[in-house]
Amino acid sequence: AQKITQTQPGMFVQEKEAVTLDCTYDTSDPSYGLFWYKQPSSGEMIFLIYQGSYDQQNATEGRYSLNFQKARKSANLVISASQLGDSAMYFCAMRDSSGNTPLVFGKGTRLSVIA
């Protein structure tokens, strides 16, 4: 079974600073994918970034980067130059290599950006 652990219930960051949101995972699958989603107060889950287990380089998407450490089973999200609009819940998720299995989510981290 797959499991995602997010140990930070809440985080604060100053506007324009960088912040790291932690995510560790557990799986017996040799091939898997890791995802980060943002959930604003409106409720919609917004896809941010994806990392495949066999990808050699860490994924980046604009201000988002994923610090993937396979041996430590961690997939931390780094947000650079934080903006007030980044305030939201952030969820780490994973699925196995078939692509057809459902996403398994962590409990999330609430990020608050302070002006």
Add this chain to the structure above:
Amino acid sequence: DAGVTQSPTHLIKTRGQQVTLRCSPKSGHDTVSWYQQALGQGPQFIFQYYEEEERQRGNFPDRFSGHQFPNYSSELNVNALLLGDSALYLCASSLGLGLAVVNEQFFGPGTRLTVL
């Protein structure tokens, strides 16, 4: 290009009642998954529909059932509502089955169900 839409936005029911939630997938998508997100938790997978059949199911009782229509839209039905069914119900759409692991799911805004 319309994204995933869900209706209604909010719903209040009493224990024992039945509820139907609706989802229209993103244009071009044919697979619909439903998730339950309790307050303070991450989404939990309920089931997935493809070609009008339930393909996968999470750890939810039979009170939770669904349907997919020929136009790929989907319904989630919950019978004999319990207080613990109060949650945000999210619908996600994707394209096909058995694709690469990066097969992205697009989520709708959710339906917030309150059971009194």
